Amino acid sequence: MSNPIGQQSEVIMHFTIKLSDGSAADSTKVNGKPAKFRMGDGSLTENFEKCLLGLTPGEQKSFVLEPKDAFGEPNPDNIYHVDRAKFADEVPEEGAVMLFEQPNGAEIPGIIRAVAGDSVTVDFNHPLAGQTLTFEVEVLEVNP
Known part of the structure; x- marks a missing residue:
């Protein structure tokens, strides 16, 4: 059985x-x-x-x-504006998924939603x- x-x-x-x-x-x-x-x-x-x-x-x-x-549902609090300088020479593309290190060392995926001037909008909601x-x-x- x-x-x-x-x-x-x-x-x-x-x-x-x-x-x-x-x-x-x-x-x-x-x-x-x-x-x-x-x-x-x-x-x-x-x-x-x-x-x-x-x-x-x-x-x-x-x-x-x-x-x-x-x-x-997407949580607006999970959307962050990150300084473009934090990406070194790599300019992220909109729609790309990147891993970001949290203070505790764990990595969390974020979706690049927009790149404008020195600001990169990153969405940490589940895709x-x-x-x-x-x-x-x-x-x-x-x-x-």
Whole structure:
């Protein structure tokens, strides 16, 4: 008998995240490497995990998550104006994603939204914030 996904299960699955226009924003199938994680470890949002509870190996499911249930709405407080001098000789291009080091040494991705004079606008919101997303999952393995 196969195990259903529970609160603490380790799960191996393929997933595809699609935007409302049907294009794929992310997919584990691109490089044929399924995602492996433990439920509750923070790698998925709580709402995404709720959709997975009870699924069993071999099961495929598709569900739509509104922004509040996926990556949230964009937060204006996560948009910063950075002095262009901090980029050394590299002038960032609009739309580029760059890693920025936080005071604790961790790196966080930011999207360059605008470059104007000596100011660079960097958006640290999740790139999929504010979007209604369709998640397609194929559960491969569940370990209790």
